[in-house]
Amino acid sequence: MLLWDPERGGGGGGDGMRSSIPGLGRVMVFLTAALASASFAIPEDWGEEGVQYGQLGTDVTLPCPGVHASSPVQWRRAGAMALPEGSAMQQGSLVLPRASLAFMGTYSCHGEDGGLLHTVSLRLGHLPGVPFVSCRASDYENFSCSWTSSVETFLPTRYITTYRKKSLTGEEKRRNKNGHVGLCLQDPSHPGTCTVHRSEFWSSYRLNITEVNPLGFSYRLLDVTMQAIIKPDPPEGLVVEPIPLAPRRLHVSWKYPSSWPKEPHFQLRFRLQYRPVIHRSWSVVETVNLSEVITDAFTGLEHVVQVSAKDFLDAGNWSEWSAEARATPVRDLASTASEETTTDARLESLAEEPSQAPNPEPINRSDPLEKMAVLVSLGIFAFFILAAVLVITILIWLRVRKHGKDKTKPNFLVAATHLRALPSESGCRVRNGGECGAGNAEHGAGQCLQCPA
Numbered sequence: 546m547l548l549w550d551p552e553r554g555g556g557g558g559g560d561g562m563r564s565s566i567p568g569l570g571r572v573m574v575f576l577t578a579a580l581a582s583a584s585f586a587i588p589e590d591w592g593e594e595g596v597q598y599g600q601l602g603t604d605v606t607l608p609c610p611g612v613h614a615s616s617p618v619q620w621r622r623a624g625a626m627a628l629p630e631g632s633a634m635q636q637g638s639l640v641l642p643r644a645s646l647a648f649m650g651t652y653s654c655h656g657e658d659g660g661l662l663h664t665v666s667l668r669l670g671h672l673p674g675v676p677f678v679s680c681r682a683s684d685y686e687n688f689s690c691s692w693t694s695s696v697e698t699f700l701p702t703r704y705i706t707t708y709r710k711k712s713l714t715g716e717e718k719r720r721n722k723n724g725h726v727g728l729c730l731q732d733p734s735h736p737g738t739c740t741v742h743r744s745e746f747w748s749s750y751r752l753n754i755t756e757v758n759p760l761g762f763s764y765r766l767l768d769v770t771m772q773a774i775i776k777p778d779p780p781e782g783l784v785v786e787p788i789p790l791a792p793r794r795l796h797v798s799w800k801y802p803s804s805w806p807k808e809p810h811f812q813l814r815f816r817l818q819y820r821p822v823i824h825r826s827w828s829v830v831e832t833v834n835l836s837e838v839i840t841d842a843f844t845g846l847e848h849v850v851q852v853s854a855k856d857f858l859d860a861g862n863w864s865e866w867s868a869e870a871r872a873t874p875v876r877d878l879a880s881t882a883s884e885e886t887t888t889d890a891r892l893e894s895l896a897e898e899p900s901q902a903p904n905p906e907p908i909n910r911s912d913p914l915e916k917m918a919v920l921v922s923l924g925i926f927a928f929f930i931l932a933a934v935l936v937i938t939i940l941i942w943l944r945v946r947k948h949g950k951d952k953t954k955p956n957f958l959v960a961a962t963h964l965r966a967l968p969s970e971s972g973c974r975v976r977n978g979g980e981c982g983a984g985n986a987e988h989g990a991g992q993c994l995q996c997p998a
Contacts, residue, residue: 606639783867
């Protein structure tokens, strides 16, 4: 059977990566190569006996066992009148140039007398590609990795999954100079995944995912730190309930995910998102509790609520959102009574004969509370207007009164000054001892002085 052919580049993906692997990772590579070689040594494990595998785009040789090179041999292809175009015979073997998927089928070699000598089923495909790998820890004790192939090989494929702890203690280094190498256990019920159990939250690991098929192997090395890949499962048991006599409140409660062991040193914090069903935007609240009261819900509208979790110390990533839970806040008594009255009125109107002409009077659909608010606003506005008018009136009155006082005061002073300037009726004496009559202030050579009383 055609297995891994080094001359044709089988396993080239692995060789290409091996040159860039640090010395600390070589042990894993050697272990992988040994396991892969063991797989190659047992070709029957890849399928039923009598199957030969070949690489697409290359020349494939089908040997006829037990035939001497000089013996004449005939090759036939089941279900076809002729062999593929370009086929050639070399020392009893059939050579198929640049094989394509159309070359797959069952071939047989026959002796000179036409007797069947050998039958082989040819399957063609590609070498493995470097797999895509991602890892996640749903708790702080284990982590899992998943992968997908980067190449469609058309061939049976296996995966060898190993890991090595990178950060070793002194005791671990003394026990094993090459580090601890273990198997990342695969679960047959979940293909494409493996799990490392009892991992340490503060340690780093190097994971090796090797893809193997009958033509060769290729691997991916991935450094994993638990703190970076931790992502809890969504919280469980989400319950949303209305709160009696609280028209804008909803009580929300939930539980830890069952996959997260609840320990004092590894707690979770939570993120709650909610919105009315008819709205698109979410409101978000964070908490460390297992319950929360929504205080700004919309009365009478159904709300949808979800919750997610994350490590309390902010390590890793938020979990996916939990399944939705829905509830509607209770209605207050005033709104309920108003709605019941409106409903009764509508039922009564439906029972009557509808009018053929439209009602010219406008329909008042305002709420009594709205009317009350409008009246209160108008009253306050009127109060401020009256107060302003009163203040203005008082200021004007004070100004007019002051102006009247100022006008009266100067006339009084003028009169008083005039009276004081008049001479006495008894006359006055002049400097030279003479007298002058009243009303004659100046007489003779001397100045007239006021006579004493």
